[in-house]
Amino acid sequence: MITIYHNPRCSKSREGLQLLELEGKPFTTVKYLNEPLTKEELTEIINKLNIKPIDLVRQKEDIWVKNYKDKDLSDGKVIDIMVEYPNLIERPIVVNGNKAVIARPAERIKEIL
Template identity: 50%
Template sequence: MAKATIYHNPRCGKSRNTLKILEEKGVESNIIEYLKTPPSFEELKTIIGKLNIKPEELLRKGETVYKEKYKGKNLSDDEWIKVMVDNPILIERPIVVAGSRAVLGRPPENVLDLV
């Protein structure tokens, strides 16, 4: 893999470990701290497509904002994406994108599928 983009939270151990694996494999990474620079609706929709999952599967359901505002709601895919764009803390991390493929670094070794 020539270059990857990692949607990263430096406070998250899984995110740090995923980045470490990329570095150990010599993969040049564009690091996006998604809590500071959240993806746009279209970017997140594209990422979810590359992950080949439903938007709701990318939600961090243990977060307070999810429990208080969204738990039990039946929203459309686009509505869930909008929720994550508006509340980036709800986006599961880390996400590594390389070309037309993406993986969720849970566990961090998932990134090996891209290298």
């Protein structure tokens, strides 16, 4: 099953959702700002993305800049911060089985379909 972790207020996220709709494959939408991810769920997504947790952080967001920028944080702490502040999570994320992409640009979704 394909899942998109979506923020409706984000234009890139809306583009990803539109691409999935055009592909015509069934998918699930998770509005992660309304349905917060657990640490376990976020860790699983990061593993599927095959990236370090810091690579999923929107590092220009005020919360990050004011509180965490230039601090030496463990991977676990970075995940904890994203769980606490889900708006720091880069979007959209699309997961298909054991594969995942940060769909920026939206065409990256085709890599895992």
